[in-house]
Amino acid sequence: MVSFVRKAANPDAKNPKRCNSQTPLLRWSLISIDAVSKSFDGKRKVTALVEISLDVSGGEMLSIVGPSGSGKSTLLNLIGGLDRPSAGEIRIDGQNIARLSDDELTHLRRDKIGFIFQFFNLLPSLSCMENVALPLHLKGMPKRETTARARELLDIVQLGHRLDHLPDELSGGERQRVAIARALAFHPPILLADEPTGNLDSHTGAEILKLIHDLHGRMGATVLIVTHDAGVAASCPRTVTLRDGRVAGDVRQ
Ligand code: ADP
Ligand code: MG
Numbered sequence: 001m002v003s004f005v006r007k008a009a010n011p012d013a014k015n016p017k018r019c020n021s022q023t024p025l026l027r028w029s030l031i032s033i034d035a036v037s038k039s040f041d042g043k044r045k046v047t048a049l050v051e052i053s054l055d056v057s058g059g060e061m062l063s064i065v066g067p068s069g070s071g072k073s074t075l076l077n078l079i080g081g082l083d084r085p086s087a088g089e090i091r092i093d094g095q096n097i098a099r100l101s102d103d104e105l106t107h108l109r110r111d112k113i114g115f116i117f118q119f120f121n122l123l124p125s126l127s128c129m130e131n132v133a134l135p136l137h138l139k140g141m142p143k144r145e146t147t148a149r150a151r152e153l154l155d156i157v158q159l160g161h162r163l164d165h166l167p168d169e170l171s172g173g174e175r176q177r178v179a180i181a182r183a184l185a186f187h188p189p190i191l192l193a194d195e196p197t198g199n200l201d202s203h204t205g206a207e208i209l210k211l212i213h214d215l216h217g218r219m220g221a222t223v224l225i226v227t228h229d230a231g232v233a234a235s236c237p238r239t240v241t242l243r244d245g246r247v248a249g250d251v252r253q
Helices: 072-079 102-112 128-138 143-156 172-183 202-219 230-234
Strands: 029-041 045-057 061-065 087-092 113-116 190-194 222-226 238-243 246-252
Touching: 029 072, 029 222, 045 072, 045 087, 045 222, 045 246, 061 072, 061 230, 072 087, 072 190, 072 222, 102 113, 113 172, 128 143, 128 172, 143 172, 172 202, 190 202, 202 222, 202 230
Parallel strands: 061 222, 061 238, 113 190, 190 222
Antiparallel strands: 029 045, 029 087, 238 246
16 A cells, blocks of 8 residues: 555656746646647537637646536547547646557556546446556556455455455445545546546535545645536636536635
């Protein structure tokens, strides 16, 4: 478990070019979004995002709120490299993701980004252990190591006693814990969570939120949480509000 805990590195000292002189703490911009627009050209064209610009420093924890359809999931998917912008630029740790090949984007996603979804997205026929081990296995890690690592990750989310259970045999909160363990497989510096408490009762939602805060504190990861829940938003030091695909507010507490 100790190997998992690490301090947030501050690369500014080594790489002064990364410093963002506008931020008082001299933290580097880990996620930089510059005039990003996204439209979907189906039967009817939908403009989901309009010239979004946003900088997120390494180690920040922020919530993204806004009415349904305001573009929150679209923004998260673009940051996570699941989709590409129609215009504008997204840099993750200085890398312009539009310039990456599909293979390079897959590697960036795997190594730098952990996704947590509202409906957990676990594979129903695999045990907790196998769900968490899958991304490690796909990377070619030997079985003994994947087993040890999956065990360690499930311990971190306090599910070390449910290794062989199938998702169906778990409560919603426990399933989300498994999904969080899976998201942490490669120690990602960025965690993206799309309504992680949206499908949970309020007590369980609060527990999952506490776990995410705890991981943020222990890992120094940068965390973006899309949420409908005012309590979740209020627990984050920064809240970005989207409305009609634009940034309508960006408030730090
Ligand atoms: P939110 O997460 O804030 O509810 P979304 O980002 O899911 O909003 O959606 C923003 C807008 O983009 C909505 O009008 C939605 O219908 C549209 N949209 C999202 N994904 C797609 C898609 N794959 N194809 C077409 N339209 C989409
Ligand atoms: Mg959404």
